[in-house]
Amino acid sequence: MAGLFITFEGGEGAGKTTVIQHIFQKLIAQGIDVIQTREPGGIKISEKIRSIIHDPEHLEMEERTEALLYAAARRQHLVEKVFPALEQGKVVLCDRFVDSSLAYQGYARGLGIDEVYAINQFVIQDCSPDLTLFFDIEPKKGLERIAANKNRERNRLDLENIQFHEAVYEGYQKVKARFPERIKTVQAGQSLEAVEQDAMDIISSFLNENEKGGNNEINYYGDSR
Template sequence: MNGLFITFEGGEGAGKTTVLQIVKEQLEERGLKVIATREPGGSVIAEKIREIILNPEHTEMDARTEALLYAAARRQHLIEKIVPYLEDGYVILCDRFIDSSLVYQGEAREIGIEEVLNINLFATEGLMPEMTLYFDIEPESGLARIHSHQGREVNRLDQETISFHEMVREAYRKLAAREPERIHLLDASLPLDAVVKEAGDKIESILQKQEKR
């Protein structure tokens, strides 16, 4: 595959979606072929699964059902969008991917990271991003941002306790420590311009490596 697959990860309110859109515009201005997408979602079928997973009324959803639905949406997104665009040489900026399932379902839902990883490796046939940017922020600060953002989508995760979100953050930090070559931790509490610059610098470094191949 000739393209580049980069994922943006973080807890609720970390600002990753905002940074992703700004970085996309910056890369497009340089003449690169770029596409922004998201999970769960990114394709018609996957977006319909997203509606089921994140519906605030679906409080009775079992944790394993949730994990399987995420994996199903991921598979559909992968074959419909990610793989074709990679083959066409695009830089793909994806808002969440497999790491979200590992931390939210594997750790915070207490299913087990390895169990959730195995489900997702089946769904993705082992395809992983070449770079992951993890936007790290205290859960209290992230949730405060959400509550002040009137236009943001309200979803089922917003109903979770602060301890749930603290578990998510701790799991992300563990993953970043375990895979430092792929996962790069960014301080999302910094001003937006500073976070955008750091994200851009990280992406520039992998673009330069790709050019040398």
């Protein structure tokens, strides 16, 4: 029986990385067989690619190169970590997935959502998340959070101007409109406790529905099963 694939999406400073860690611990406490991972990264090769993509010294990186590096890290991560976990019936919580590439590289970088989607279809073999939480926050507020958090990893994307981050936000709105049944919105401008509770409510409801319905088949982009 296949597991369930849940992804966390949002712009810089949305707080999803903190929330995913807390939810992971809560699900473990409930006895759920769950793993937590991230993109790019999650396994050795993909973490090395992450360091290349995020290095603030790599400002000359071209848009298509960036998109392809994300795709390469994604493929290795899926093969080594995500696919095996799903095959074992686990719940997989992943910080970012294809939707990030569509919003960041497809829309904000101007490569085209459909074009970046096509690249990633080759990578993911049509596998998509069963549920995606989009952490919605105004780009300006998200960047203010980053500036105030001295412990947060500073990466190349943090150096982009506000117009880029606003374009990312617009890109996510288009991605949400394309996959409305899968993507659920969490208002990330609230307190951490409120954001975490809203996210947990969505996930708990989703897990309960799947348990009752016995529907643990992996969903696919464009496939309603």
